[in-house]
Amino acid sequence: MSSATATAPKRMLARPMAETGWKSWLTTVDHKKIGIMYGALALFFFLVGGLEAVLVRLQLAQAESTLLSEEAYNQLFTMHGITMVFMVVMPMAAAFFNFFIPLQIGARDVAFPRLNAFSLWTFLFAGLFLYSSFFLGGAPNGGWFGYAPLSTAIPGNNMAFYAVGLQIAGLSSLVASVNFLTTIFNMRAPGMTMMRMPMFIWMAIVVQFLLLFSLPIIAVALFELTFDVNFSTNFFQTASGGDPVLWQHLFWLFGHPEVYILILPAMGIVSEVLPVFSRKPLFGYAAVAFAGAAIAFMGFGVWVHHMFAVGLSPVAESAFALSTMFIAVPTGIKIFNWIFTMWGGQLTFTAAMKFAIGFVAMFTIGGLSGVSHAVVPHNAQQTDTYYIVAHFHYVLFGGAMFGIVSGMYYWWPKMFGKMLSEKLGSWHFWTWFLGFNLAFAPMHLSGLLGQPRRTAVLPEELGPTVEMYNLISTVGALIIVVSTMIFLVNIFQSWRSDEKAPADPWDARTLEWLTTSPPKAHNFDVIPTVTARDEFWHRKYAETEAGAAVPIPAGASDDHDPDGDHGEHIHMPHPSYWPLFMTVAFPILGYSVIYRSLIGGVIGALWMLVGMFGWVIEPLAEGDDESAAAAAH
């Protein structure tokens, strides 16, 4: 156990040192604990966003239903979109990035541990801030895409919460992207070249670059929207020469890279899971890495495909039709490489593997409908209909969520030292697969049969076929609810179970499986020296020229243990109040903007400054500025 040294200067607030107990979670800078909190919060928001979806589906199960008022419906579908994108999929990815980037690259933590905690608490406050709007006059009701000038035409504070809430959420991810990029580029274990990194790390790099370059764009847009909504400026208003279409450009310049931010982590996960349960390496590693980078790069050049109905010039539409078509090529490359990873392998269908294969199959469907959107003349029929809703749920639910859940089943033993039940996992998969397809497949058809999206009422005049499809979708959504409950039961039984998970339950390939389950606070007793891609696997098996592999006796490795003490005196950063303290400033500032409180704004700004100073003055670990090594376990 650590203790403050006798020579430490007295401070008003003593440095929290506890590594256990509930308070230690509030002050932790341990990437693993932060990752778990991200995951738990994201799971909670998944249930909330799912409830919003179920209410939407209940309203649309019948034509002309009066279950929900238009106002209630508009708030629910808006918050469903915001929640799933910003409060579920992104933080789930952050959970895995947090827990596994350091472990997979052989590091002990991220480059900036307190900044890491800052990202987490900023995300939490963004979510709480957004949801507080339900109690403060109404939640955002202008769609998750918040098109101008509707966003300023809606009375009340609903869209002010949208503008400010998303601004806070964006800060969380922007800051994290800098953290992870610095970590990956600077803290890889000796011998881990770029081409020896796990594919999950490659996808993580690509995602962080996407965040780094797209978030500032939406930040600018949201500042402009905040000013239009709160201070009557005219960025997006026609009155003084502003242009509502400007909002769309800014939003989608962020929004399209955003969808790759949403899918690439799941692609990274699937690129880890498929090889492990096929017992052979990822097929076409370089191609998959390059395709990921290509998708990201091209992803900045397709945004207008969300605006094909706005009335831009045919030249612009043609250019973006082409770029949108061609972005299908790197995506296809990945799909084929995943299939051929399995080809010739020895497949075991654990729950993680089922979800990973499900990802490949469902994402293919979403990708195909996506390419059909690029046929601009017909896009004018497809856009703003349920055909689009079908597309993005296939890629975001069938893709991102399936991938994320695969990651949960795969990495659960490493994170918690317990196994999830394979039997319940199988039930979870099949009910989820059934419910998901029942919910979203009919939407392709109801959209093409004329059902627009974002409509609070299903018009009877669309006909009985469309009504039938909507009913089937609702049934599918309810099956997803049941499936999710099976998942929650699985999590609960795992938590209660005494059965300890081994360090390497799956005979896996990457460095995180070298650690204990769960890992010790400092991850590795000895930082591994990397001599190959899939380093951990190469410590278990030797590959012959012909590609055959034989097990090798345990023990041999090049790991350099300078102190020879197997991790007895490893210097880890200490917990800190400052990240949490500082992030409290954001809701204060947020409410001050919405309620136009100058005093609140001043308090919030001062709070933030105090937090910043306290943080900067504080050393990463107590005793850092002294020669004696501080004890840590």
Next chain:
Amino acid sequence: MLGTIRERIRRRDRGTRLQSIALLAVMAMVLGACSNAPQSAMDPQGPYAQDPHDLIKVVFGLAAFIFVLVQGLIVYTVVKFRRKPEDDALPVQTHGNTKLEVFWTAVPALVLAVLAVPTVQMIFDLRAEPDSPDTMTVEVIGHRWWFEYRYPDLGIVTANELVIPVGRPVRLEMTSLEAGQASNAVIHSFWIPALAGKRDVVPGRINTLNLQADHAGRYLGQCAEFCGLSHANMRARAVALDPADWDLWVAGQQQPAATPAGGAEAAGAALFANTCVACHTIDGTNAAGIVGPDLTHLMSRREFAGAIFDLYLRDEAGNFTNQPNLALLADWVRCAPDLKAMRPTGENAVGMLCFEDVLSEADAANIAAYLATLR
């Protein structure tokens, strides 16, 4: 032994599964032509809808083929390469295949390049000003939450139903206004799937859309860009008339409204002049309001309130009769926000006011009787 039998069964299953997939794809196409989906985008009734439809059928076919190929590969792989109990040694650790990579990069790229040509061609063709001398221009103005139609060459202003002549190209010029101003307007989207794809209706901008109906009929559509509270209650209609009917319609629309002789209709007209003129126009009276729809020939239409309510009663088959829906009209006049979600008072007010404090039920009935004369 057992493995082989199971494999054989699964191969048969796979075949059947592929057949059912193909069948489903065909059904999806067929369903598009069903008349029980009157707003279908898969049942083109004019050239501007037909051309994209023909192109997308090719694309859907291609997508179906790729779907079968990829899903088939997946199914085959998970069946053929399951780990068997005798699999102790690891499989061959294949790392990749450059030839395959080149193949599945180049072939999709080539297919897309081929697809791009008719796509780009059609983008330009659909947008071009129709070269027929019969082309008619109609202005479409999006309001919250109804569509207004102006025929500048004919001096006609209507709402909710875009009446057009059969077989002639119509060039729509569209923008969004509230009470004549762009400053309070929001983005809508005009969409009649049977006749054309949709195009957004944007404040501060004039967007054009070509459409043409090849057959007489009533075509359904809806606003397709989220525009707030009653977005779902903003419907569009296109009514295509044969030449003789078209001429009659134009002539009728160009007449001012008749003044009622007496009775309930005259009482209603007097009430109208006191209560409704701030927002509505009736040619031939002093009503010249531009907030709400032009009502001069209200009863020449079949639906009102953003085309969500019937102006005439329907028979059992669902067809319109000649009986005006007087009760509903009276309810609407008396307190419209009770029937359609609107926000006529308060900050950023939009929509029709509730008049129940000003108009009694008898008053409303009289106004409805007057409106029923506006044919």
